[in-house]
Amino acid sequence: MAVAAAILVVMESTWNGTPTAVENTASVSYAVGAPGPRAEAPDFSLASTAGGTVNLSDYRGESVLLFFHEGIGCQPCWDQIRDLDAAETELQSVGVDQLLTITSGPVDLIAQKMADDKLTAVALADTRLDFSLTYQTNKYGMMGESRNGHSFILVGPTGEIEWRADYDGPPNYTMYVPVDEILTQMQALRTDA
Template sequence: MSQRPQTKSAKKRPPTKPPKNSLVAERRDRWPFILAALIVVLIGGLYLLYRATNQADGSAGTTAKSDYQVGSPGRGKQAPAFTLPATKGGTVSLDQYRGKTVLLYFHEGLGCQPCWDQIRDLDKAKTDLKTAGIDDVVAITTGPVDLIKQKVTDEHLTSVNLADADLAVSRSYEANKYGMMGNDRDGHTFILVGPDGKIGWRADYGGAPKYTMFVPVQRLLADLKAGQQ
């Protein structure tokens, strides 16, 4: 009986490895995303720690001195006029608040969640603000008005929010000099404008070295009261 010739089993080929240059390029492309994620986690963690610490101090209406700078124009100066597009439609001018006391809040904007938390807390504290003599709050930030409107809707905010897309108004108040983003964004600035259109108080919290992006409302009102005396 003839025997079949034995066939050699096919050798398994090792999986094809991508070129070394391709792997290096792929890893290099991932680094910006990894770095951005780490920065977001770090900033978020620092913010949560800061807020937890300062809410405890601010909830009792403490008058402990806060760290903030005072830019120009400051107290006693005429507040620069402005007209800006509003997220509720149309435009809003500072002149509309003549005869009232309005708190202007310049903030970093779309990428700053603590800034939006600040507006939400101000919305909830309307009674306390009225007691402190504040009739209205107007928030101002850079960015397209449609994107700011979407953020306002997502956060269920009720206050007046204005878009200073070209930073012109922010520069007139020098509110863009006190933040983490250089001169390209606002920091965390509050300016109280009285019924006569003059500035009664100013606090620039967002400057170096702490770059504060959230202030408990009771701490804010304590600073305002102390700053007016």
């Protein structure tokens, strides 16, 4: 019953744009910003490190996990991507078809970091934070609102947000979350919703 009440509070918080802390027993807590679960995910068109642009709408019909992160100077963010890359099978087993990473910074520098770290996820550059501001993922970072924090948003096949976790807010700035914990938290809220 407490879990259902917490979910209701989270769901209601997404309508007014106020981040709400999620009560849970996990070792890493998070907030849920807006737009949140049950909201339509705003489309975007961002430069890809593989060349060209990627639109969220390109993935309609698939479940897409968006990972907004701080970027070039945040090695734990790149470690997070490395571990998500390695957990592709586990992501697929919980219904995630595609991982898209999104950060600010020049696309060529992001591409170089992806190559240096031998990362295979689709990496997108939101250089001016245009879409990060739309998703309000810049409200959770250590660098103030000039960078993203550590936010995950699961967009379902119909384009609706199914789950959101903003892990990086004050005062305990979280820069890395174990993949098994992300999957457990995502599944718990998707199942209870």
